[in-house]
Amino acid sequence: MTDLADTTAVGAHPGAATHDHTHVTATGISNEKVAMWAFLGSECLLFGGLISTFLLYKDRAADGPVPHELYDIAFTSISSFVLLMSSLTMVLAVSAISRGDDRALRAWLLVTALLGSIFISGQVYEFKEFLNEGLGFTTSPAGSAFFTLTGFHGVHVTIGIVMLISAALLSRSGRITQRNAEAVEIVGLYWHFVDVVWILIFTVVYLIK
């Protein structure tokens, strides 16, 4: 990113002697997008800390069950697939707004939010199943680490759903149009990040023994 900044800094201001009324930034990337990328970089370290914690504790079950014994891989695979498909619908939403198709934008945003909600419902169901089988948040270090890691991810997805619905409402009231299509793209960045983190969590937590 910094290399890019260096090479485009001059080019972005052709002959800009004293004028700066263009909204061109030194990198050529909008402030909002740079900020979202920076924020997502920070999130990587947050999830890094929680994933490390889970890896350290996954077999420390005290008297309770080890999380591994309880996984229903088939079920979680399906909900993971649903979440991944929501990334596709998110791309379609961004594509819709860049064409200026507001109705398609709202439709795809709501479909994305719906797919995210299905994933969250699956997670709630899974948590309840684990509780029934004796693995609670306070049962053991393994239980605490499992629920904290997946719970943090669930909260991120939920915030993403709220963002998607808000974006759809803002589009309805005419506040998101083709002119500021980038707002949708930035919500999309967040949404794809949350999906990518789930791929990592699904692999590390569920698939690797």
Add this chain to the structure above:
Amino acid sequence: MSLADGPLALGSGGELTTRPMGVFARPGEAKGWRSWVTTVDHKRIGIMYGAAALVFFVIGGIEAMLIRLQLATPDGKLLSADLYNQVYTMHGTTMIFLVIMPLGAAFMNYLMPLQIGARDVAFPRLNALSFWVFLAGGLVLNSAWLLGGGADGGWFNYAPNNGVRFSPTHGIDFWNLGLLIAGIASLVGAVNLITTVLNMRAPGMTLMKMPVFTWMSLVVQFLLLFAVPVLTAAQFLLMFDRLFDAQFFNTQMGADPLLWEHLFWIFGHPEVYILILPTFGIVSEVIPVFARKPIFGYPFMVFSGIAIGFMGWGVWAHHMFASGVGPISVAAFSISTMFIAVPTGVKVLNWMATMWGGKLTFDAPMLYSIGLVTMFTIGGLSGVTHALAPADTQQTDTYYIVAHFHYVMFGGGLNGFIAGWYFWWPKVFGYRLGERLGKINFWILLVGFNLTFGPMHILGLQGMPRRTYTYRDGYGFNFWNFVSTVGTFIIATSMLIFFANIFLSYRKAKKEQLSVPADPWDARSLEWMVPSPTPAHNFDVIPTVSHLDEFWHRKYGEDEEGRLVRIAATEDVVQKGDGRGVHLPSPSYWPIVMAFGMPWIAYGLIYNLWFCVLGGICVVAAIYGWIMEPATDPDAGHDDHPADHDEPSDASGEAVATEEAALVD
């Protein structure tokens, strides 16, 4: 404060009108306390950061003096063992998180946009949010004193000592939640300032033409961006343990207390550089001005700063040599710790080379800068001794460590900030701090500092343990402890002189109607090109940059024989402070409203979850209010120039590019 005139009084009040683009009316005052509460001006936010840090500095300083009074003589009776634990924990936490970090934020907020030739930061409202959230976190942390006592586990609060079983009061909960909130402030600030440096530079200002201070700010913000979330993760685990019965640090259930130690120091060592790099930047600005030479080896200064930023991630376990991490880890971290001394040494040598052969003048800012270089070097050298694991094992938990990090944090950190105060005070407040008192201030501080912390090396090597509330007679600790306590009072005297200097200089400037020119030091970077104090709009015209030290190059050139000659009078180069036609980002209530909700969430987690609901509603309402209001109010922004100039002139444009994309601001 009644609801009718408080910040929540939306859409009422005489001067406010409902504006079509915003859901609620926006604050419009330019003067008075309300203008400060709602400001989004990076300069005012910087000043508020500095003022808040000074208040916390006084609190932390009083805690430090209580510690030294307790230890002045053997078997001290001033503090109980329990209270002593709280006082040193809160002293360390306050000084690190609420004094040095916000002082860095103060300088960066004020100077960095000026140095890159911008009118404000990328997200002015987020900037205000950073400050208010930081203040909320600091208040939550310190409210512990009124609500049952402070945290008592040291600023690092090692597990399992930080659990409810060993620390049953709510002190550590306040510590934990206060710092979580302050962490949000750091994260928001980091995102904002990184975007600002990358995106808001004036035309022609490539990365390698940025002043060293701006470069160090950028490195610090990246460190914050990546280090704070690691602490946040650890603090969430601790919160779940203490308040929701999770088992992260319960060793009886098979938990591993080293997890906390690793997570804490993965944050904690980059944190050390977060604390020191801003002042490295400050003295890199001060020394060239008073040596009348450009900084020696600019690219080396920049890349050594970046190198410190990277290598700071690979040395954390040298805090843990005594915890049994194993011989391979110890060897690896020993070596990396020795390596990180190299870029730091590069900086020290470059400062010396900058001074070498220069026409040195020893004004107060220069004295403090030299103070930093010398005192930090002592601290750096004792730091390298920690890299030798056998020696470190002996030094661990002794006063030698206390001596080391005070030489780095106080001798390095605080000296640099005071240098910055004396240097930029005229630019910020429009009057100079007294030179004579400044020099007296410096020498007293230097003596007091070395008397306080120098003897701690000896005490530590003699084996005096830190974090122990007293010592017995006959161990040979008496004399140096007493000297150290005397030194503390000399430091306090020096700080009182500093505060007196502010007051006296202000009174003198007001009485004699003194004003300072734009460029009182014949300085080098862009912030000296605008009048003192800086006008609200910063630059009348955004400068186009063609050199490192652009302002200097507009004043001076070289003749045929390469001698320095003046090519333009300073008065002709500096700007006049005419902000006609400049649109500035509009003030907003939402940052402080959102920050107001956060302590309620913290208190709610500790006492009653219903408070969380109240705080949560406040935060969510603020987020939506924020989204609905454009960053720059289309009906405002003409307030900073007389009404007869209502037509925006073409000579300057808009402060920020966020108007159209306000939805994600």
